[in-house]
Amino acid sequence: MHIRSEIIGWGHYLPKKVVTNDDLAKIVDTNDEWISTRTGIKTRHLVEEELTSDLAYGAAKMAIEKAGISVDEIDSIVVATVTPDNTTPSLAAKVANKLNAKSGTVTYDISAACSGFVYGLTQADNMIRLGQIKTALVIGSESLSKIVDWTDRNTCVLFGDGAGAVVIRAKEGEGTSADTGILATKLYADAAHYESLKTTGGVASTKTAGFIFMDGKEVFKFAVNSLSQAAETVMQMGGISSKDVDWLIPHQANIRIISNVGEKLELPTEKVIVAVDHHGNTSAASIPLALSENIESGKIKKGDIIVMTAMGAGFTWGGALIRF
Numbered sequence: 001m002h003i004r005s006e007i008i009g010w011g012h013y014l015p016k017k018v019v020t021n022d023d024l025a026k027i028v029d030t031n032d033e034w035i036s037t038r039t040g041i042k043t044r045h046l047v048e049e050e051l052t053s054d055l056a057y058g059a060a061k062m063a064i065e066k067a068g069i070s071v072d073e074i075d076s077i078v079v080a081t082v083t084p085d086n087t088t089p090s091l092a093a094k095v096a097n098k099l100n101a102k103s104g105t106v107t108y109d110i111s112a113a114c115s116g117f118v119y120g121l122t123q124a125d126n127m128i129r130l131g132q133i134k135t136a137l138v139i140g141s142e143s144l145s146k147i148v149d150w151t152d153r154n155t156c157v158l159f160g161d162g163a164g165a166v167v168i169r170a171k172e173g174e175g176t177s178a179d180t181g182i183l184a185t186k187l188y189a190d191a192a193h194y195e196s197l198k199t200t201g202g203v204a205s206t207k208t209a210g211f212i213f214m215d216g217k218e219v220f221k222f223a224v225n226s227l228s229q230a231a232e233t234v235m236q237m238g239g240i241s242s243k244d245v246d247w248l249i250p251h252q253a254n255i256r257i258i259s260n261v262g263e264k265l266e267l268p269t270e271k272v273i274v275a276v277d278h279h280g281n282t283s284a285a286s287i288p289l290a291l292s293e294n295i296e297s298g299k300i301k302k303g304d305i306i307v308m309t310a311m312g313a314g315f316t317w318g319g320a321l322i323r324f
């Protein structure tokens with residue numbers, strides 16, 4: 001018997017307010033042409049009154065409804081985020097509180113920036129395969145607009161707010177790539193790049209969250225290589241070649257990074273999911289948001305092979321191979 005974690009529910013939630021590149025050109029020295037050609041971003045959603053927990057709750061509710069389960073069946077809630085409502089308790093605890101989760105539901109946050117969802121999914125999958133839990137809710141939720149310096153054109157045009165979620169549940173498989181569920185995961189980090197992508201503050205250093213700072217060119221180069229490496233590794237681990245892949249869901253940071261990764265993996269553009277054009281970079285939310293939207297649109301179907309690959313501050317990176 002081989003335990004797999006199967007995705008039985010998916011959800012996403014975006015704040016209502018949509019901000020265009022032309023809107024941004026009114027507050028910083030930029031223009032639609034620069035943002036579109038350098039990043040592929042056209043619009044992004046930004047929070048007004050809502051908190052990161054509201055976005056997470058919206059995505060979680062949809063995922064639980066899609067799964068057709070009751071909240072009481074969830075053993076663990078993990079939220080990947082760098083923009084929690086409170087420093088403590090975790091955002092996962094807040095979501096559990098809003099969902100009225102039963103006493104005993106394990107809750108914790110993952111801080112691995114844009115790789116956070118893949119990190120959280122990997123941990124939850126491992127707990128399921130060890131038999132410690134049966135059902136997990138894994139969420140990526142961010143209000144990046146709260147840690148963006150709205151006077152800095154180098155960064156403020158890149159980010160957006162939103163949330164995505166999945167419910168995964170233990171299911172018996174054969175141990176082959178014909179199984180549905182998570183087939184392989186792999187995580188990496190290299191802290192030598194600690195300074196290259198970070199916030200300028202934090203609880204202990206400045207008592208403020210700080211603003212996002214990055215060495216854009218270094219991040220760009222590293223992202224192309226690490227996203228490709230993680231995708232290749234999980235495909236190899238699962239015995240899947242790129243021609244068998246139905247969908248690549250890369251972290252949505254920049255269309256040029258996404259296209260380069262697709263080319264490196266020799267995947268036709270129509271198999272590469274793009275959401276950065278209407279979400280911007282939503283960090284830990286970007287992959288589950290793109291997944292849920294594309295399941296709902298009917299593009300991603302039951303049985304499809306999906307490769308997720310993410311990279312973010314730390315540097316952290318990682319991938320997941322899934323048969324939906």
Ligand code: ACO
Nearest residue numbers: 030031034038114153154157216217219220223253254311
């Ligand atoms: N509007 C107009 N001009 C701008 C803007 C803007 N919003 N931002 C920067 N510029 C200017 C710069 O000031 C620079 O001007 P200069 O030559 O007079 O100094 C010029 O445009 C070119 O800037 P570059 O940094 O060379 O532009 P580049 O082609 O490298 O693109 C970008 C910058 C989009 C940030 C790119 O490096 C990138 O995408 N890097 C990846 C970073 C990323 O996505 N980070 C997100 C978090 S990490 C992650 O999610 C993986």
